[in-house]
Amino acid sequence: MSQPARSPFVDSLLQAASQMQLPGRGIAWLDAARHDNLAAFAVAGLPDTRVEAWKYTALRALAQRSLVLGDAHAAERAIDLQALRLPSLDGPRLTFVHGVFRADLSKLDELPQGLSLQPLSEVLRGEAEPLRFALAKHYREAGDAFAQLNAALAGDGVVLRVAAGVKIAQPVHLLFLGAPAETELAWHARNVIELGEGAELSLFEHHAGLGGQQHLGNLVSDVVLREGAKLQHTALQDSASGSSLIRRSQLRLHARAHASLHVLELGGVLSRHELQAELVGDEAQLETRGVFALNGRQHADTQLAIRHQALRTRSASVWRGVADERSRGVFRGAIVVAEGADGTDASLSNKNLLLSAGAEIDTKPELEIYADEVKAAHGATVGQLDERALFYLRSRGIPLVEARGMLTAAFCRAVLDSLPHEILRNHLSDLLLAHLPNAPTIP
Amino acid sequence: MTMLKIENLHARVEGKEILKGLNLTVNAGEVHAVMGPNGAGKSTLANVLSGRDGYEVTAGSVSYNGIDLLALEPEQRAAAGVFLAFQYPVEIPGVNNTYFLRAALNAQRKHRGEQELDSMKFLKLVREKLKVMQISDELLHRAVNEGFSGGEKKRNEIFQMAVLEPQLAILDETDSGLDIDALKQVAEGVNALRAVSRSFILVTHYQRLLDYIEPDFVHVLADGRIVESGDKSLALKLEEHGYAWIGERHAPALAGGAQA
Numbered sequence: 001m002s003q004p005a006r007s008p009f010v011d012s013l014l015q016a017a018s019q020m021q022l023p024g025r026g027i028a029w030l031d032a033a034r035h036d037n038l039a040a041f042a043v044a045g046l047p048d049t050r051v052e053a054w055k056y057t058a059l060r061a062l063a064q065r066s067l068v069l070g071d072a073h074a075a076e077r078a079i080d081l082q083a084l085r086l087p088s089l090d091g092p093r094l095t096f097v098h099g100v101f102r103a104d105l106s107k108l109d110e111l112p113q114g115l116s117l118q119p120l121s122e123v124l125r126g127e128a129e130p131l132r133f134a135l136a137k138h139y140r141e142a143g144d145a146f147a148q149l150n151a152a153l154a155g156d157g158v159v160l161r162v163a164a165g166v167k168i169a170q171p172v173h174l175l176f177l178g179a180p181a182e183t184e185l186a187w188h189a190r191n192v193i194e195l196g197e198g199a200e201l202s203l204f205e206h207h208a209g210l211g212g213q214q215h216l217g218n219l220v221s222d223v224v225l226r227e228g229a230k231l232q233h234t235a236l237q238d239s240a241s242g243s244s245l246i247r248r249s250q251l252r253l254h255a256r257a258h259a260s261l262h263v264l265e266l267g268g269v270l271s272r273h274e275l276q277a278e279l280v281g282d283e284a285q286l287e288t289r290g291v292f293a294l295n296g297r298q299h300a301d302t303q304l305a306i307r308h309q310a311l312r313t314r315s316a317s318v319w320r321g322v323a324d325e326r327s328r329g330v331f332r333g334a335i336v337v338a339e340g341a342d343g344t345d346a347s348l349s350n351k352n353l354l355l356s357a358g359a360e361i362d363t364k365p366e367l368e369i370y371a372d373e374v375k376a377a378h379g380a381t382v383g384q385l386d387e388r389a390l391f392y393l394r395s396r397g398i399p400l401v402e403a404r405g406m407l408t409a410a411f412c413r414a415v416l417d418s419l420p421h422e423i424l425r426n427h428l429s430d431l432l433l434a435h436l437p438n439a440p441t442i443p
Numbered sequence: 444m445t446m447l448k449i450e451n452l453h454a455r456v457e458g459k460e461i462l463k464g465l466n467l468t469v470n471a472g473e474v475h476a477v478m479g480p481n482g483a484g485k486s487t488l489a490n491v492l493s494g495r496d497g498y499e500v501t502a503g504s505v506s507y508n509g510i511d512l513l514a515l516e517p518e519q520r521a522a523a524g525v526f527l528a529f530q531y532p533v534e535i536p537g538v539n540n541t542y543f544l545r546a547a548l549n550a551q552r553k554h555r556g557e558q559e560l561d562s563m564k565f566l567k568l569v570r571e572k573l574k575v576m577q578i579s580d581e582l583l584h585r586a587v588n589e590g591f592s593g594g595e596k597k598r599n600e601i602f603q604m605a606v607l608e609p610q611l612a613i614l615d616e617t618d619s620g621l622d623i624d625a626l627k628q629v630a631e632g633v634n635a636l637r638a639v640s641r642s643f644i645l646v647t648h649y650q651r652l653l654d655y656i657e658p659d660f661v662h663v664l665a666d667g668r669i670v671e672s673g674d675k676s677l678a679l680k681l682e683e684h685g686y687a688w689i690g691e692r693h694a695p696a697l698a699g700g701a702q703a
Contacts, residue, residue, distance in 0.1 A: 386533075387496065388533045389533050389535050391495055391496065391517060391533075392529065392532070392533040392535065392587075393535070393543070393547070394494075394516070394517040394518045394521070395493050395494070395495075395517050395518075395520075395521055395526075395527050395529075396521055396543075396544075396547035396550075396551075396603065396607065397518050397521035397522050397547045397548070397550045397551035397554065397607070398518060398546055398547050398550045399516075399518045399550060400516070400518065402546070402550065403518075406538055406543075406546065407535070407538070409537075410535065410536065410537025410538045410586075411537060413537055414536065414537050
């Protein structure tokens with residue numbers, strides 16, 4: 001082995017990992033994968049900004065921190081769900097505190113027929129073999145540090161399956177919470193989600209925090225849609241203001257599958273979302289919509305990578321970003337149309353708004369096409385509020401501050417308007433408006 | 444009663460002097476047409492009066508109901524009753540037309556110390572005004588001017604004017620780009636709003652708008668000054684002889700600054 005890239009962060013995790021008792025220990029293939037990924041991380045360490053995927057997100061500050069691995073008290077921490085003002089959803093809910101399943105905060109009774117929903121920790125104590133494909137991955141790319149850590153250290157998360165042909169009407173709420181603790185923690189969680197042929201599911205992935213703790217969360221989700229399956233996935237990142245969250249979502253869409261994602265990034269001091277989708281079946285369709293609204297010294301980085309690998313697949317992505325004060329937003333949208341993926345229709349639009357001179361947004365759309373008869377469009381802009389529109393509003397009597405708020409809200413909200421679930425749409429819109437400067441109070 | 448008094452107004456745009464000593468007095472209830480060739484300063488006048496950025500007043504004064512209009516922010520001018528119908532109304536995606544108009548009306552009312560209208564009262568008002576303007580209420584549910592045709596945009600301006608009920612309405616080339624039917628609708632909307640307490644400044648290049656809105660006064664603006672004033676017959680003369688006729692009558696002015 002070459003000399004590992006040492007830092008307080010790497011040292012603290014490696015040391016703790018050697019003493020960790022993770023669920024699933026003793027399953028040979030899992031032990032091997034965990035060991036292997038940890039070894040790979042030990043060699044590579046955290047990526048620096050010379051790694052292309054991390055060009056605009058520097059981890060120097062994180063590297064200097066020593067974190068406690070996992071939360072030994074996660075099961076007992078007092079959590080007041082009322083204080084979180086959750087949207088009133090009637091469906092099942094799985095709650096995790098620092099990545100550890102909490103039955104007392106979950107709602108798993110009367111699950112609909114055909115929906116299987118379990119914490120990973122429980123599945124690993126029983127029949128783990130079906131998870132082998134998802135969990136026995138070896139991450140080797142430069143920039144995979146957090147995926148490696150996750151593969152090595154995640155012992156809990158969501159295992160969700162919808163049986164073929166089953167339609168789940170109520171959104172399934174996956175709640176990941178951070179809470180005040182004696183020390184700064186690093187937690188890891190892993191989701192494995194599969195929709196059978198023709199199955200339908202609405203999913204609400206929700207990151208929230210109580211208090212201003214500075215934990216690091218690391219979540220990897222695998223989502224597979226079999227032939228003709230339909231997924232509505234809404235993700236709300238509303239973590240505590242000092243916390244960091246790294247997420248990777250890996251989607252795989254088989255023939256005629258249809259996934260629709262809405263993402264709202266609001267919280268945390270450092271948030272990174274890697275959204276990787278592979279359209280592997282003919283006529284698979286993917287829609288992604290997302291917005292980040294940043295202020296203070298927040299840093300949010302969205303890395304969208306869509307790969308068209310089959311005939312007549314379609315993807316449409318609309319992302320918006322707003323950065324105020326000294327915040328920084330990063331968006332990278334890469335679309336690859338592989339050889340043979342003829343008839344692909346791919347579009348990507350990313351528009352960004354800078355609300356202060358101290359804010360920064362870096363956007364980079366990328367398009368690689370190796371097939372024929374492809375329709376592809378992409379564009380990205382970074383700008384300020386339209387002076388003509390501002391004057392128009394003011395000329396009608398709307399004060400400057402309100403006019404700015406109105407235009408900023410309008411800029412972001414278009415992304416959420418297509419969210420079909422009304423309660424979630426309103427919940428996310430309200431949170432977004434509350435997060436924006438001087439947003440109007442009535443819709 | 445004098446509503447607006449513009450005296451010796453000089454204004455610059457991007458360092459270039461456009462208005463060069465403009466004088467104009469508008470009394471309550473009067474309709475003034477300001478005509479002139481391209482580049483004479485018509486739109487500059489409209490924009491200076493409504494407070495748009497980028498127009499630098501270098502000399503002169505504008506008094507509106509006895510107050511210094513130029514000292515006010517655009518939204519304060521609106522609340523004081525000044526309305527500009529834009530030559531190019533701006534599309535604002537994501538902002539609903541009805542919501543926008545209610546926010547505008549209530550901001551003005553709040554500024555004037557009046558009670559804000561709740562949504563019921565506001566909708567009642569809007570329905571009344573819609574009838575007058577013959578606007579389809581479908582336009583209300585769309586984003587401000589987004590995807591509107593040229594005629595719809597101009598009618599929407601007049602509709603906003605009807606709801607906001609200004610004292611001084613400045614229409615900046617509202618007739619440009621309109622076919623004859625749309626022009627008539629816009630004119631009918633304006634005529635319906637004429638009142639003893641409300642004044643209009645119609646900025647236009649062509650006489651044809653004045654076939655439908657009868658002005659009390661017609662002014663010819665050339666090279667940053669009003670060079671000729673008269674009644675509506677002046678517009679007809681202009682139509683007959685063209686702006687070159689003005690040039691011959693006011694050669695020194697148009698030659699550029701022979702007057703001090």
